[in-house]
Amino acid sequence: MTTVSAPIDATKTPAWAALQKHHDELVSQGISLKDWFAADSDRVAKLSYDLGDLHFDLSKNLITDETVKLLLDLASELGIEARRDAMFAGEHINTTEDRAVLHTALRRPASEAGALMVDGQDVVADVHEVLDRMYAFAERVRSGEWKGVSGKRIEHVLSIGIGGSDLGPVMVYEALKPYADAGIDCTYVSNIDPNDMAEKVKGLDPETTLVIVVSKTFTTLETLTNAREAKTWMLKSLRDAGVIDGTPEQDAEAIRRHFVAVSTALDLVADFGIDPENAFGFWSWVGGRYSVDSAVGLSLIVALGPERFQGFLEGFHEVDQYFVNTPFDKNVVALMGLLNVWYVNFFGAESHAVLPYNQYLHRFPAYLQQLTMESNGKHVRWDGTPITTATGEIFWGEPGTNGQHAFYQLIHQGTRMVPADFIAFVNTPNAVEDNGQDVHELFLGNFLAQTKALAFGKTADEVRAEGTAEWMVPARCFEGNRPTTSIFGVDLTPHALGALIALYEHITFIEGTVWGIDSYDQWGVELGKQLAKQITPAFHDDEALDTQDASTKALIEFYRANRR
Numbered sequence: 001m002t003t004v005s006a007p008i009d010a011t012k013t014p015a016w017a018a019l020q021k022h023h024d025e026l027v028s029q030g031i032s033l034k035d036w037f038a039a040d041s042d043r044v045a046k047l048s049y050d051l052g053d054l055h056f057d058l059s060k061n062l063i064t065d066e067t068v069k070l071l072l073d074l075a076s077e078l079g080i081e082a083r084r085d086a087m088f089a090g091e092h093i094n095t096t097e098d099r100a101v102l103h104t105a106l107r108r109p110a111s112e113a114g115a116l117m118v119d120g121q122d123v124v125a126d127v128h129e130v131l132d133r134m135y136a137f138a139e140r141v142r143s144g145e146w147k148g149v150s151g152k153r154i155e156h157v158l159s160i161g162i163g164g165s166d167l168g169p170v171m172v173y174e175a176l177k178p179y180a181d182a183g184i185d186c187t188y189v190s191n192i193d194p195n196d197m198a199e200k201v202k203g204l205d206p207e208t209t210l211v212i213v214v215s216k217t218f219t220t221l222e223t224l225t226n227a228r229e230a231k232t233w234m235l236k237s238l239r240d241a242g243v244i245d246g247t248p249e250q251d252a253e254a255i256r257r258h259f260v261a262v263s264t265a266l267d268l269v270a271d272f273g274i275d276p277e278n279a280f281g282f283w284s285w286v287g288g289r290y291s292v293d294s295a296v297g298l299s300l301i302v303a304l305g306p307e308r309f310q311g312f313l314e315g316f317h318e319v320d321q322y323f324v325n326t327p328f329d330k331n332v333v334a335l336m337g338l339l340n341v342w343y344v345n346f347f348g349a350e351s352h353a354v355l356p357y358n359q360y361l362h363r364f365p366a367y368l369q370q371l372t373m374e375s376n377g378k379h380v381r382w383d384g385t386p387i388t389t390a391t392g393e394i395f396w397g398e399p400g401t402n403g404q405h406a407f408y409q410l411i412h413q414g415t416r417m418v419p420a421d422f423i424a425f426v427n428t429p430n431a432v433e434d435n436g437q438d439v440h441e442l443f444l445g446n447f448l449a450q451t452k453a454l455a456f457g458k459t460a461d462e463v464r465a466e467g468t469a470e471w472m473v474p475a476r477c478f479e480g481n482r483p484t485t486s487i488f489g490v491d492l493t494p495h496a497l498g499a500l501i502a503l504y505e506h507i508t509f510i511e512g513t514v515w516g517i518d519s520y521d522q523w524g525v526e527l528g529k530q531l532a533k534q535i536t537p538a539f540h541d542d543e544a545l546d547t548q549d550a551s552t553k554a555l556i557e558f559y560r561a562n563r564r
Contacts, residue, residue: 004095005383006385007381007513007516007517008516009516010389013077013078014073014077015074015076015077018073019070019074019346020346026062026064026067034456034457034480037059044057046059046065047059047063051318051322051332051499051503052315054487054496056332056336056486057485060484060486061485062343062481063339071335071338072338075328081328084513087102087509088320089116090102090105090116090119090123093518094518094520094521095382095383095518096382099285099520101290102123102283102286103286103287103290104320105123105124105127105285106127106286106293107320107498108127109317110128123285126283130294134295134306135301137260138301138305141154142182148207148209148210148258149238149243149244149250149254149257150238152207153208154208154210155184155208156184156185156204156205156210157186157211157299158204158209158230159187159188160214160223160226160227161188161214161215161262161296162190162192162222163288163525164289164290164292165291165296167289168291168292169214169292169300170188170190170363170367171363172297172312172497173188173303174361175363175364175497176304179304181304182303184303186303187200187201192222194229196226197229206258207241210259210260211227211230211259212259212262212298213227213230213261213262213263213274214261214262214296215262215265216262216263216281217268218263218265219265221532227272234258235255252273256274259272259274260278260279260298261274262296266279281295287520287522288522289370289374293312293498297312304494311493311498314498315493315494315495315498315500315502316498316499316502317498318498319333319498333503333506333507336485337509338514339419340352340393344390345389348390349417350394351416352393352395352420353395353411354397355421356397356399357400357422357446357447358400358423359399360492361492362398368504369395371504371505374525375508375519376391376508376515377524379391382516387515389515401446404450408450412453412482417482417483418482419483419484420484420485421487422484422487424488424489425491425492427440428440450484451484453478454482455482455484457478460473460474463477487500535548538553539559539560545557
């Protein structure tokens with residue numbers, strides 16, 4: 001039996017006690033960002049950081065110099081840097097699955113082959129062997145060398161996956177659409193709901209569609225169900241169009257020309273009809289929600305091209321190197337993770353908003369939901385003992401001014417603290433003017449105005465000075481002191497997007513280490529899967545129905561009575 005060392009209990013450290021005392025003193029004195037800015041002309045400079053083309057302003061957070069010092073003390077007492085180094089070295093920090101955690105190896109350059117041996121494998125060499133195969137395959141598709149069964153070039157990719165095999169590629173494809181230059185569009189199917197597949201294949205020409213089935217084990221229920229549906233659709237459509245005659249030989253050739261896999265289960269891939277030569281694998285040390293820069297990103301390489309995907313990987317690697325080599329007192333990645341702990345464990349914040357002022361990032365908050373909530377939504381520590389703190393945050397958000405007209409009311413004037421990250425870029429690929437007004441500048445004006453309003457608010461006297469009736473003054477006051485972090489990039493490039501993703505991966509790591517949890521397993525998703533397999537027969541089997549609890553049984557009976 002493997003012996004797992006216990007994590008350090010953060011709540012028992014001197015730094016934790018000092019942070020609690022510090023928090024209580026700040027609250028009793030009255031937190032005022034307006035006063036803190038007035039008293040310290042260097043506040044913005046001290047709390048601003050640059051990482052590549054990304055600029056970070058942490059000055060509108062509820063922190064002082066003392067807060068930062070105490071958070072760094074906590075990181076030191078918990079040995080976060082040592083655990084970081086253990087992760088990068090390939091130690092099995094995923095304790096419940098006894099695995100290394102090496103998503104960072106996916107973006108290490110080929111020149112580092114031989115530098116990281118884990119469980120007897122040259123990890124970097126393995127990564128680049130698969131990457132080179134994917135690049136070669138993608139170039140064949142992009143150039144038109146790879147053709148469908150009727151001889152037409154590929155113009156559409158239908159990618160089938162779920163969870164990390166879908167959320168990452170969808171988000172990145174949407175974010176980098178301006179860089180898709182091969183005349184190939186991507187459509188993603190994840191939900192087992194038949195409506196998803198039905199809507200996604202509408203308008204697709206099967207003769208010019210390539211289907212990518214993304215499932216490491218090639219056994220994922222939702223993915224394999226959808227893959228079979230796509231197979232049925234493909235063969236029927238090609239037969240109806242007279243492209244194939246329905247013989248087993250022509251059906252097999254159609255599947256070989258129109259289906260590829262991201263999987264390591266080559267026997268199951270072959271059984272499906274996919275040529276194992278067209279299967280691209282990844283490793284047990286890559287968690288699904290950390291896998292977009294692995295073979296899971298095959299659709300992205302086809303749409304964007306190898307050169308841009310390489311830039312994407314370099315963005316990840318730049319942040320990895322920064323995280324490893326920058327002292328924590330100057331390390332914005334570490335500080336953002338510690339700030340989240342500050343809000344969750346000392347202010348009682350339960351959620352965290354990510355608000356991208358860029359429409360191309362409209363799926364980024366959803367991507368972060370899996371990354372952060374599947375990682376840190378845990379109730380036991382990595383040695384199996386109960387947690388001693390609140391863990392996890394509810395991540396959520398919407399892009400730009402859409403959110404302003406929806407939920408910003410609660411962020412500004414509600415009773416709950418919602419720390420928020422605002423993300424914007426200086427330049428846009430779609431610059432336009434409206435009556436002489438640069439629309440992007442109008443948009444960025446909102447980005448800046450929201451963080452200013454949240455930080456500094458609006459006093460009763462300021463409201464009165466506008467001539468507001470006294471009885472209405474309270475409703476128009478903004479107390480301010482609502483914490484935000486501003487992330488301002490130059491351009492939303494593949495490199496910048498890779499950097500943003502790596503940033504939040506390491507923020508998640510920092511939080512999980514403070515809380516003493518294994519951020520790299522996901523047992524919480526398993527029970528529902530197991531029960532679904534037991535429940536499904538009960539729709540038609542009375543014996544199975546009788547084994548269900550009263551509520552489930554009644555709901556199935558409602559289904560039976562009303563299904564047409």
